[in-house]
Amino acid sequence: MVKTILFTFLFVFALVSCNDDDEGQNYFSEELFEGKTFIPDDNFERELIRLGLDDEEDGAVFTNNIKDVLKLNLHGREIKDLTGIKGFTSLEILYCSSNQITDLDISNNTSLRVFICSDNRLTSLDISKNTALSWLDCSNLFIDSQNSLTALDVSQNTLLEQLYCGGLELTDLDLSNNSSLSVLECYSNEITRLDLSNNLELTQLRCENNQLSSLDVSKNTLLEYLYCNENQLTSLKANNGRTLNLNANNNPDLFCIEVFQGIAPSLSWIVDAHDAQFTWSEDCDY
Numbered sequence: 001m002v003k004t005i006l007f008t009f010l011f012v013f014a015l016v017s018c019n020d021d022d023e024g025q026n027y028f029s030e031e032l033f034e035g036k037t038f039i040p041d042d043n044f045e046r047e048l049i050r051l052g053l054d055d056e057e058d059g060a061v062f063t064n065n066i067k068d069v070l071k072l073n074l075h076g077r078e079i080k081d082l083t084g085i086k087g088f089t090s091l092e093i094l095y096c097s098s099n100q101i102t103d104l105d106i107s108n109n110t111s112l113r114v115f116i117c118s119d120n121r122l123t124s125l126d127i128s129k130n131t132a133l134s135w136l137d138c139s140n141l142f143i144d145s146q147n148s149l150t151a152l153d154v155s156q157n158t159l160l161e162q163l164y165c166g167g168l169e170l171t172d173l174d175l176s177n178n179s180s181l182s183v184l185e186c187y188s189n190e191i192t193r194l195d196l197s198n199n200l201e202l203t204q205l206r207c208e209n210n211q212l213s214s215l216d217v218s219k220n221t222l223l224e225y226l227y228c229n230e231n232q233l234t235s236l237k238a239n240n241g242r243t244l245n246l247n248a249n250n251n252p253d254l255f256c257i258e259v260f261q262g263i264a265p266s267l268s269w270i271v272d273a274h275d276a277q278f279t280w281s282e283d284c285d286y
Contacts, residue, residue: 036060037087043079063087074099075116085109096120097137106130118164121146128156136160139185140167154178165189166206175199186210187227196220207231208247214286218258235286249275256284 039045039054039061048054053069054061061084071093074082079099085091086108093114094106101120106112107129115130116137125138136157140147149168154160155177162183165173170189175181181199185206192211196202202220209230216237217223225245226238233251238244239258246265248257256279259265264280 035063037063037066037084039084041079041081041083043077044074044082044084047074047077047079061087072096092132117147119147121148123148123150125149125152128153131156132159133157134159134180135162137162137164138168139164140188161201182222235284237284237286239282248278251275252277255279256281256286258282258284258286 076098166187212231
């Protein structure tokens with residue numbers, strides 16, 4: 001009741017203080033009045049109190065208390081709304097995985113380097129302003145997770161080194177601007193094409209359980225681990241000059257795999273056998 005009354009008072013106060021233009025509306029969306037940032041989600045605010053960044057559950061936090069915070073761990077706190085995250089203008093590391101977040105605006109968090117929002121209820125994600133990102137995890141790790149992204153634009157994230165976007169509903173993934181990428185996990189999507197010709201730093205690739213018909217990693221000379229099983233591959237160029245740890249099982253129309261020196265690789269710590277249909281060659285003449 002007290003919080004409801006306070007919200008009503010603050011709403012009226014902010015309403016009469018704000019201009020009618022877009023700038024005023026955006027101001028109200030994050031700040032109640034000068035010096036305080038709006039935190040409408042009870043669980044979010046309780047976590048800020050637990051972390052010593054807030055001292056009263058009143059729907060707001062002093063902006064000075066949060067503007068210099070570099071790392072924020074909100075994992076598994078049953079948060080539905082992260083309104084107020086814009087006030088964390090210095091934030092470099094944000095963990096908000098395993099919550100119930102449906103919408104997330106991090107456009108003001110331009111210093112973010114590590115952003116982990118896996119296992120939420122996101123339907124879209126805009127990271128175009130987060131050009132410092134080196135690690136992004138927006139995947140679904142658990143069966144009951146509900147992130148349902150159908151698109152992911154990482155074209156502005158040229159410093160990205162690790163990308164985890166498995167278990168979503170992606171049909172396309174353009175990585176042409178991500179030349180620093182070393183780890184990519186995009187398993188269990190609906191991706192039909194994956195061009196890795198600009199990703200020469202890649203060392204690990206998990207793209208299993210997609211709809212790929214061909215895959216060429218012959219130019220990815222640093223690649224060590226490749227999981228491309230359970231696709232629709234008819235050609236696999238994996239002769240990148242080294243013996244890969246490779247799993248290409250359950251591609252029923254794949255009969256020849258190009259590998260280094262024509263020798264069958266193995267994933268001894270996961271699976272020590274390959275589909276009997278495969279032949280191995282330095283040149284399959286696709």
